[in-house]
Amino acid sequence: MAAYSPGVLIGNWAEEALREEDRLRDFMRKRERGELLIQKINKMQDKLLKKIQLSVSKDGFVHFGDTVMLLNPVNESRVGNGPGTCGSLALAASLGETWPCAAGPPPAPREVSAVESTDPVGRNAFCVLSVDGVTVGEPIRFGQNFRLGTTGAFSDQMFYLASDHKSFIRFAKKSYLQQVFLTDQLSYLTCWQATCLDPQLRLEYEGFPVPANTKIIITHCYTNRSLAVPRNFWTRSYFGKEYEVICHTYLDSHKAEEDKNHWEVVTGNHSDEDRTMIDRPDPRPEGDQKEGVL
Template sequence: MAACGPGVRLGNWEEDECLEKDRLRDFMHKRERGELLIQKINKLQDTLLKKIQLSVSKDGFLHFGDTVMLLNPDNKSSVESHPGVCGSLTLAISLDEIPMYSAKSLHAPCGVGGVKSVDPVGRNTFCILSVDGDAVGEPIRFGQNFGLGTTGGFSDQMLYLASDHKSFTRSAKKSYLQQVFLTDELSHLTCWQASFLDPQLRLEYEGFPVPANSKMIITHCHTNRSLAVPRKFWTRSYFGKEYEVICHTYLDSHKAEEDKNYWEIVTGNPSDEDGTVIDRPNLHQGRIRKNEFCEET
């Protein structure tokens, strides 16, 4: 029996060759139409990391229709308890499984996380929405319901920040507390309120406009629990390390919220189109006096 040389074909070589040609044609066709997974990921990344210009507050207050960032400010207690988690964190869209998403839209429900980036981009900017019929441009007041929507850089899609009571099948992945997520439906689960930081003055400030770029408490209306970043729970997403954002009210011995519940709603820098107010030097974020509210109202 003659030995087989290197040029001798064995088995179903013709079928294998046809299958290889079909795979190549399919690959070329998808590449031309931009349907390859790597192409979708690159387009999605470009969209979510697209620079966004924040709204500029001319009177120092927040208004319906403003484009803002939600920032959990840096603080001494978090540095002492979690030394590796220093710096401010912003609320952002979190992508755990890239194949679930296309280049043109995000699938709800979608996760959120706290990220160290404080540059306004598609994934960490939100629009303040009215849920009671208030007009765009009207100031938001302490104790008033509002919504937070993000387009994620997409012009034809908006997701809404939401939360719901925890259950056996629905809770945060790491802390097992009340989860926060993004949904595509406006409902009672997407309603939030801003509360004055000092609980002893909270009732006095009820109904006054909410100042921009100042510390406050953001509470979920349906569950009456406050938005928080514990900073000791983190996960890995497509964009890297992100800290878990939940709804849970952390109280100290004086029955006041801890800094895990502190938030600043950041607006744009009037002297820099691409910057934020937190980028401005010597920014004083002291307590706003009540008579200042009265002058504006």
């Protein structure tokens, strides 16, 4: 009788070998089709971080059909070490806290956030769209409805920036205020308006073209609340630190919107196609910049 040795096969060794071969064949088949999770993640990341060329405004205004960034500028007078004292933040499409653990990107409605990266890429570039059939190339005017659509960050399908009234089941995760999200359904929830920054001049500016790279207020038409970044609510995602974006009007003692509601529609730099207008140096002398002299 032969003595037992480690080379002796015991148990369901034949079944285990067949299962291992099946797993290997399944892996090879998915890799050829690009269905592996790591391949899906790489494709999604390439779309989100793909360099986007912003539209150049020759007349200094925002037009329908323009590809732009929405920037919540930093308030220089409040820069410090306290909460919410980060730099300028760009509105961006978010994949949520569960990605990339999930098998694919989350379905609509999708989340939005504000990120510190202000380089125009797939996730933070938006296309300005008409609501009432205005011709592409026409300037947007104060008080006129418009939509903001994604530029193909997720797929070939376009998603639209939207918001809706807060309810018991629909609210922002951190602040519990009115949620802002991306949806693939066209409705009045996806309509926005640009408002002059100075409350005392809003009637005078009604109907005038909206200037690019200038602070304005962006108001949601359905709820009449302003797009905002509180800056004290944030999460860690696959791409780093991301701040919560909501619809809420923050008013100071003069009944004017606070810097949380301030936005700039950023366009491309006409003198450098790879940069934006926010990258242009300030033409004012250094002393005037510090003292705020215009």
